[in-house]
Amino acid sequence: MRRMTARPGNAHQARLLRLLRDGGPNSRAQLGDQVDLSRSKLAVEVERLLETGLVVADGLAASRGGRRSHNIRLAPALRFLGVDIGATSVDVAVTNAELEVLGHINQPMDVREGPVAVFEQVLSMAAKLKASGLAEGFDGAGIGVPGPVRFPEGVPVAPPIMPGWDGFPVREALSQDLGCPVMVDNDVNLMAMGEQHAGVARSVGDFLCVKIGTGIGCGIVVGGEVYRGTTGSAGDIGHIQAVPDGRPCACGNRGCLEAHFSGAALARDATEAAQQGHSQELAARLAAVGSLSAVDVAAAAAAGDATALDLIREGGNRTGQVIAGLVSFFNPGLVVIGGGVTGLGHTLLAAIRTQVYRQSLPLATGNLPIVLGELGPTAGVIGAARLISDHLFSPA
Amino acid sequence: MRRMTARPGNAHQARLLRLLRDGGPNSRAQLGDQVDLSRSKLAVEVERLLETGLVVADGLAASRGGRRSHNIRLAPALRFLGVDIGATSVDVAVTNAELEVLGHINQPMDVREGPVAVFEQVLSMAAKLKASGLAEGFDGAGIGVPGPVRFPEGVPVAPPIMPGWDGFPVREALSQDLGCPVMVDNDVNLMAMGEQHAGVARSVGDFLCVKIGTGIGCGIVVGGEVYRGTTGSAGDIGHIQAVPDGRPCACGNRGCLEAHFSGAALARDATEAAQQGHSQELAARLAAVGSLSAVDVAAAAAAGDATALDLIREGGNRTGQVIAGLVSFFNPGLVVIGGGVTGLGHTLLAAIRTQVYRQSLPLATGNLPIVLGELGPTAGVIGAARLISDHLFSPA
DNA sequence: ACGACTTTTTCCACTCAGAGGACAAAGGGA
């Protein structure tokens, strides 16, 4: 089938497309309740959208007691591709135009193999999803990469953990390979957009989304829009000093948050604890698998292992201390914690909360929920789909 | 004379008023170059503005080689009142519609005397300015207070250093007393707006403005707009922990930045150093005046006093450390340092720069100027005038 | 001084988005 080529012709049409994306099928009358346009104008714009094929009629709407009305919905054949490239794995998912995930694949991978190898893998994963009948093609794709991005051009800039990616024209290249429009952003920003669209951050205008994975980053949402900073590196909180004269960090400084707590740091600490015999539980796991990760620490903690719990609490304290500073500065309406270590769950959350509520002023923390993300690994890919759909559903 | 009652009737008129405010007198043709409206439409809107009296004709424009054209300017009788309430003093200024300061008074004062006493003083200062012939009345007033403000209502909320102000309807009350529209904001935000309008931050979209006075605060500008946070306490960085287990702070925690460096902390440290005989220079000043302030430390430092220099450097290091974290997080395009301690000058600035450039990542600091504010005490009052003019020069 | 060329302003006819009312179509409830 031919892919979506049309774009909304004006701001009204863009608005309607977004309403249909976020609210699902709607009758013309229901749309009219939301957009403050006259019925005639609305009818004209809907008619034009129907002509483009972006939306289609979809049976009868639930009756509200008058003349029966027909539903309108986004074309059911539209497909977005969401790609979330992490440090050690990739997530690829297909969504429909309402951003519902129809299929999702996760595979291990190492970003350091460089963009060419990684995108080869991504394309084969996308092909697999296509082959399973979920899509006949893609109308747009959103890509998340674990480092700063010059957003307008879709190019990674000086990414510390991704040597070989600096300046690689991700947007350009993937747009060619996939044959559809592509937008690229930092993975943390996409997670924030995902939680905003379908997770805990719905209806919150200003919030922070802290992602603790291999590294640590923070998505910043201001007035419903992701804030990316002057050079695209906003939210890069992994290298904020958490411990004066603390551990050496790969960035050359000492005491960076990331050096003391992150997926990588946690794995290292756990391995060390196991080798030094501080924890039977961890030692057993190390012996069984050969290496430890955050997942093992989570499991050990769940089994009641004191060392594992201490590691988590200590990390939570450090993280909480940094977040407390950010809360004072930014005064968000919500803080979301997500990423690979979310499995550490409430032990981690409790430690973070304790620090923040103790250190920040009551006016900032008074009504401040600090919660775990509710989408887990799908936050990134949903955010990616959201990114490209925001782009496509905006006036040309 | 009757005061301004008219307001722009639509977004175009508002746009034109702001252009005239920021660019001074302009011919219709020059305005046309900036607004992307047809000549005819522009002529209509200008005509309507002339009818309201908000703008007036103002002689001939500089010739560009064709038919002579007449300048348009904002009504020369328009007057805004800018009020900057600090912890220990008040600044009151009158500006014209182009936000040029026509008269400026500074008086010592103690906010803790409460809103009624303070506003009595402010009103008498405003009356003095009026009496000196600078204004026949005020068309609007902007007020800055040293604490968080619920912005839409113009009411201080839970201000730590201003007991008795919590919930006081500043906007309402002053609007009554002055008989003109009033807007209220945090003093730090106003300083940021001042530097943005007439100071170092012109043409920068995203920047931070750190004000070090009796306390420490930070104005946050995102995309040219001040960001105030969910409860109006954004930028409250004085209580970020700068020293683990450091000095006790009035807020109940330990190690807050404000407890280690601020006008108040500096005065205390200097007094202690003088009393313990560490510094002849400071001891002499203490003996002469009876108490020390940041100004004395600045003077001692200028005279080469080692103790004073150490105090400044130490404070700069602490401040720089906190700012380094904020820079990593926010990735601003500029950092402005201002407030009462600006007199400490380049010693302070150098210490801050050292910390930030060392601790933050190159991508964030690569092209990041860290500079002193260039407006000094007028930044606040200009920002206040800007605040109310933005309000008045927006579509009703 | 005069003509050629520019710039600025004014006037006017024309387009087009959008509002809003009238009316038709198609239900529900007493």
Add this chain to the structure above:
DNA sequence: TCCCTTTGTCCTCTGAGTGGAAAAAGTCGT
């Protein structure tokens, strides 16, 4: 069945805004 409500369609009217023509008022070269 009758009446009321909701929804969809049609049509007219308004007002914002565009763009061209022409007039007004300069500059500059010869």
